[in-house]
Amino acid sequence: MTVVTTTPETPYRERKPRHPVTQFILSQPTGSAGLMWYQGELELAKAAATAGIPFILAMGALTSMETITKALPDARKWFQLYPWEDQDGSYEMITRARDLGWEALVITIDSGLGRTREYNERNGYAFPFKPNVRAAVDMMMHPAWLWRVMRKYVMNGGMPTNANYPERYRFSIIDGKKRVAPKRFEAMTWEHIKKFRDFWPRKLIIKSVLSGEDARIAVDHGADAIIVSNHGGRALDSAVATIDILPEIVEAVSGRCAVILDSGIRRGSDIVKALARGADLVLIGRATLYGTACAGQAGAAKAIEILAGEMERTFGYISVRRVSEIGPHIFAPRNLGM
Numbered sequence: 001m002t003v004v005t006t007t008p009e010t011p012y013r014e015r016k017p018r019h020p021v022t023q024f025i026l027s028q029p030t031g032s033a034g035l036m037w038y039q040g041e042l043e044l045a046k047a048a049a050t051a052g053i054p055f056i057l058a059m060g061a062l063t064s065m066e067t068i069t070k071a072l073p074d075a076r077k078w079f080q081l082y083p084w085e086d087q088d089g090s091y092e093m094i095t096r097a098r099d100l101g102w103e104a105l106v107i108t109i110d111s112g113l114g115r116t117r118e119y120n121e122r123n124g125y126a127f128p129f130k131p132n133v134r135a136a137v138d139m140m141m142h143p144a145w146l147w148r149v150m151r152k153y154v155m156n157g158g159m160p161t162n163a164n165y166p167e168r169y170r171f172s173i174i175d176g177k178k179r180v181a182p183k184r185f186e187a188m189t190w191e192h193i194k195k196f197r198d199f200w201p202r203k204l205i206i207k208s209v210l211s212g213e214d215a216r217i218a219v220d221h222g223a224d225a226i227i228v229s230n231h232g233g234r235a236l237d238s239a240v241a242t243i244d245i246l247p248e249i250v251e252a253v254s255g256r257c258a259v260i261l262d263s264g265i266r267r268g269s270d271i272v273k274a275l276a277r278g279a280d281l282v283l284i285g286r287a288t289l290y291g292t293a294c295a296g297q298a299g300a301a302k303a304i305e306i307l308a309g310e311m312e313r314t315f316g317y318i319s320v321r322r323v324s325e326i327g328p329h330i331f332a333p334r335n336l337g338m
């Protein structure tokens with residue numbers, strides 16, 4: 001099957017990926033990949049590079065952007081930032097990404113206010129880790145993880161750190177007492193986005209846009225792309241479903257920037273539905289993260305392969321041969337077997 005690259009002016013479609021349908025998938029920032037697998041972010045980045053898709057490194061990752069650059073000099077690498085109140089700290093990180101030649105800066109604009117996570121209170125997970133009985137028992141019950149992940153960190157230089165943070169914030173993940181956690185920038189405004197725009201020389205992408213109005217404002221402030229994301233429900237649990245709000249946003253930006261859909265892609269058919277509702281690309285968070293947790297690079301690659309295969313199969317079921325044939329008509333009852 002051939003997939004036509006429809007709009008030559010859309011920069012994300014310029015390079016030919018290995019698997020034809022993966023040009024519509026990006027690998028998402030998920031801060032804890034490095035806890036699930038030794039240098040999990042690097043594993044994920046390798047899988048993305050092999051599939052020909054860009055990889056987004058979360059700023060909270062345990063693998064540094066320098067390590068990833070060294071391992072994958074030619075891969076497409078995007079850096080994700082949660083702006084901090086300590087603006088100098090934010091700029092220190094993106095200066096590094098800029099000087100390493102990273103292709104895009106992704107600024108996540110939700111999550112500034114934190115969230116309630118009872119499950120983490122129950123299971124004793126905190127970052128930095130605070131020793132507690134529950135978590136200790138949990139770790140003892142996962143000896144394979146201790147051996148495969150933690151032992152490797154300890155053997156290769158010690159407990160991991162938030163390797164992309166400026167030195168003054170970079171402490172071991174178990175060094176809870178010493179650490180002064182940087183505060184997210186609650187009072188951020190679009191003017192701050194404009195400053196990031198003026199500073200960052202390449203693509204600027206705003207993640208977590210959930211209304212047509214915000215999408216328009218983001219474009220007016222220089223965004224090259226927006227990510228329609230509700231953070232997978234991890235920020236505001238009652239946020240709108242991204243697939244529902246997508247058409248309003250596509251209409252609002254009317255081709256002035258690329259629109260990327262995130263949150264809830266679990267099957268290749270979800271990718272097709274997102275494209276049918278107007279997305280240019282989709283982002284995959286948990287699917288590849290869970291793949292990484294199971295088998296590192298091979299696991300992430302398997303998740304991408306499954307999604308790409310399902311997407312192709314969906315093409316067959318709805319009788320389209322190329323992406324340019326996908327549109328709202330695919331939701332017609334006959335295509336859904338009704």
Ligand SMILES: Cc1cc2nc3c(=O)[nH]c(=O)nc-3n(C[C@H](O)[C@H](O)[C@H](O)COP(=O)(O)O)c2cc1C
Pocket residue numbers: 028029030031032058059060080108207229230231232233234262263264265283284285286287
């Ligand atoms: C464990 C985990 C860590 C995450 N860390 C980040 C992060 O550091 N930065 C960010 O912008 N989004 C982060 N996210 C949100 C994802 O990028 C994505 O928006 C969300 O998971 C929805 O996509 P999904 O439904 O495909 O998982 C994280 C999500 C998960 C599950």
